[in-house]
Amino acid sequence: MKFGGTSVATLPRWQNILELVASRRAEGARVLVVVSALSGITDALKQLCRQGERSRRVEAAAAIRQRHDELLGHMQLPLPQTLGARLHDLAQLADDGAAVLGELAWQAQVQAHGELMSSALGAAFLSHSGLPTQWLDARDCLAAIALPNQNERTRLLSAMVEAKPDPALNARLAALGEVFITQGFIARESEGRTVLLGRGGSDTSASYFGALLKASRVEIWTDVAGMFTANPRQVPSARLLQKLDYEEAQEIASTGAKVLHPRCLSPLREPRVPLLIKDTNRPELDGTVIGPEVREHAPSVKAISARKGITLVSMESVGMWQQVGFLADVFAQFKQHGLSVDLIGSAETNVTVSLDPTENLLDSDAVAALATDLAKVCRVKVIAPCAAITLVGRGMRSMLHTLSGVLAEFGQLRVHLISQSSNNLNLTFVVDENVVDELLPHLHELLIAAGALRTDDSALFGPSWQALYGGGETLAPAAAWWHESERRRLLDIAGKATPRYVYHLPTVRQQARELKTLAAVDRLHYAVKANTHPAILRALAEEGFGFECVSPGELQAVIAAVPGSAPLLFTPNFAPREDYAWALTTRATVSLDSLYPLEHWGELFRGREIVLRVDLGRGLGHHEKVRTGGSGSKFGLPVDQLDTFLRLADAHGVIVRGLHAHLGSGILDDAHWGEVYAQLASLAERIGSVGFIDIGGGLGVPSHPGEVRLDIAALDRVLREVKAAYPHYQLWMEPGRYLVADAGVLLAKVTQHKGKGALRYLGLDTGMNSLIRPALYDAWHEIVNLSRLDEPATALYQVVGPICESGDVLGTDRRLPEAAEGDVILIAQAGAYGKVMSSPYNLRDEAEEIIIDD
């Protein structure tokens, strides 16, 4: 069991260690504890080493002693003899200076004292607390080996140990006791001098001991429960990785995860000792187990990481083609300028390499000097600032087909380099650094949605970081309305006929009321294209919503259903002239999103107040087809045409009253709307007449298990912050799916099943003709067997409809109870873009719509 610096710095943390060790003892294990120095002590010792003056060194040693004395005081322990000896040695070393031992050996000896002292202190505390603990000098167990590429500095300050199982050590310890404590970070070399293990040294020590003793496991106790599918600071919805193999874990550790140093896994690989990462403060959490066994699992991407600050050097020359020694010469230049090369991509006439980020790289002229030298032999281009985005997972090449949606995302970006190593563990894309912050959470979502990151496999993937550590309350998904209270009624409704859509108005109202808690928003419009059922329109009118329509048909449907006081917006795209002409006869506020209408039909709009929809650039959303920003999308006026638009508006006496943008749908990140809002508001400042900002909709509704709901309170905070900066603009929003998706379900009946190879198909009496989202957007809808809700889900089905299209699949690889003909199947979250997108394709009967309201 290894504990780091903060875990050994205070009495309460030592009491925690005592409990944890005692619990392992109670399970019958014999325990070796490996500790770091008290937090801050290693830095203090390094500082001491830098002091030239003897008196300053002695002072520093005294201050370090003081820290340990204080902790002993809190423990109410007398100075143990072992610690006393260490303190004495340290004082002596400080007094002597480096002269006797030589600079590097002396430094190693001084710095080793951090661990020597903390372990001595720990032995005293644990023994005194009723857990007899033997102090073990790690240097007697860990022998550093000499390697050919080492110099004196690396030999002494970042040494390596070859740790092979050593039964003699096991026997020796067995004779001494049950619980031991020893030092991380230190070892001894062949001449008997103390050496250090360098960065990540304490974790590595624990691994060496694990291997030497062939331990049943190594436990790294730290401040987080393990490795995650992404850096939680970038992707709060990153999931805990519960099981990894050594190679995957090492890849994740070396491409970003800070929790474990990549060095510490290789000693464990051969003796097959598993390593467990645990959270000291939350020992009840499962943590991450890293071990040899690759149980049979569907191949899955395990993690996505991003490293920023990367500089690429691209070298182009026909000279390198089949030229002996060309690359050797080129790489010699990198060495000469002190630049470390990481990724390499090559073609016959081009080699592109990435440089590891260092502070030195930033300000020195190394890159300019390198480019100057390289320019003598090839065309050189320096590309920066870049970021490397890496997907990690065993068998990456076999997963490429599942990554199409993810790869499509890269299609919008400048990808400078792609690298896939022969160990088949990773796939790395080097892209412009400025896209990464937005991109990473988005890719993480896409990986889940594409079924490439199989978060539905609860053996591999644990809870999200947000659920474990996110600010206080976590937004657990509420039990769906259909699950308990309305199940019986739904079975009755399906009993009369299927397929049928059923809408639950109380859920619509509940969602509407939740959005009304957004204090920053002055007006909410329901985007009626999601569902135009008159009962839903009326319910939302009663909640005070306005209505956003995109066609004359929608406007007519709304005008027929809601009171004349409800505000209307007409926000079409590529609508013909007569649509505008008609809409201008209604009370709707009309929006424009291109130059054409004012250029060619300007007089139609004379004297009118309009809303201008702009395109702020890159779109967001859960699928390429629901992304509505960026030049690949047909929506919105590009910002660079804004001045032209305003001149046209002025010429026709048209007043731009509102500014609108809508970047996509299914967005679960609250910061996104703040950005859109702030960008629109800063644009609006260039247009005197603007009175309101419309930030559109796209509020995401989580569908996958484990996806975190949009935090409405957090969204409100974000919006209020922007509003405080731009109080003179009203804020409008246009939610659609958020209001109605959860309120609707599609009911269908099982018609038959079929086995084909390893797959089992479950046939329903409707499919893509009623609900096209799975086929069109790869949308994931929860599917349950309402007739057998309580039975164990033992079958794995491909759930399909009766339409003559191979894309007529409602859900793939769904775990459901064994189904029988006539069972009622419920497809959830079908309230939005369900019925409105249904078609008479194959001339199958359309699904009826039923309203539940009480």
Added chain:
Amino acid sequence: MQPRLTQVFRFTRCSYADGVAELGYAFDDGEELVERIRFPVLAPSSHRGEGWGEGAWPSERRAAFAAALKLLHLIAGISYYKAGVPPKIDVADGPLDGATADLLDALYLHGLAEFAYRNKLDLRSRIAFPRLSPSPRQGEGRGEGTARSQAATLDLPRRTLVPIGGGKDSLVAVEAIKAIGAAATAVWVGNSALIAACAERTGLPTLNIQRELAPGLFELNRQGAWNGHIPVTAVNSAILAVAAVLYGYDSIAFANERSASVATLEYEGQQVNHQWSKGYAFEQLLGDWLHTHVAADLDYCSLLRPYSELAITRAFAKLTPYFDTFSSCNRNFKLLGPRPADRWCGQCPKCHFVFLALAPFLAKPRLLSIFGRNLLDDESLAAGFDALLEYRDHKPFECVGEGAEARAAMFALSQRPEWAEDALVARFRGEILPLLDPAQLALEPWLQPAAEHRVPPRLQRALATIG
């Protein structure tokens, strides 16, 4: 009210009490538009024993304050006047003396030249402030020679107000003043988190003055007012003149560089300069006016006047501590974020120019880390950089350096292997460079200071620290 159909713009009243200046304007017989400028009542810590307590001022200082306030009233009116640009201007407390009328005629005409160009208006026939006696050189006035004598000397404390804009220029000015150990206060008008962060980073005492536009102006905009660029530096200068008398400063040191005097384009016989109020002509007009109407010992100058943009970016390239704080981007970032994209839009001419002008003087990875991206390797920005180079386009309506300066910087980059292959640099080499005279592309001449400036003797040592 239809603002564009109004007949008279009226300066109705101005007053000052308890830290708030109220400036009143009206169109025709319409409702009064009242702008409020709030001067912090709690003086900054450096103002011990000085300034506050106008009640105890000698009459000269009271007169100076009244004159400065009146000028602020007249200058700040430009934001409202432009909403309707009516044919007549009326000042409630009577016609102006010749020098004052000349200053305002020049400011309104040249400061609104871009506005007029964009809206296709001719203001030459409209702008005529009422004056006591007709001036022979109406509209193009340069003051009336030595006719008017100096104002009283107020013995203002020897310290300087340095306006901070969040960009590189004012930070270079601040560091120059700090370098000679002169007393100074970092001052800014309005609430910008970015400027506040920069001001904080200077380590100087700070002063933040708030300006509240009349709410009626938003209403006029809704009713279809004319809109466009106004010479905001002139408004800020007038605010700082009031502040200098109020708190006690003997100098106001802006950071306007040489190229600010260069016109953006010429339109129907009139020079149109986006940054006219940052130019030397306005500096001279206002500096002289303050000496003759407010205080003989109140100096108004620009510390960077002798320097080109390139000389300034070279000086700024040494000021590493500001790299993660400053921004010259003209998008108004009201909310600060940690990322470069939260400070640099990357799309506007200011972003383009500052990137280009800093590039010769900074290690490439460092420059890219400031902007978070490489603007010179983005082909979609070709048109923007072309305009800076005055290639197939005129210089943008922005506070950017001269075309020849941009070409010199681009040429320097084209000779460096770490830049030469970037999309827009390669394009410059292939497409634009062959059309240029290599003799005109050297960087060095731009780094030499010019002689022209109005920096008072007390601060002249600071000038030398920049070049």
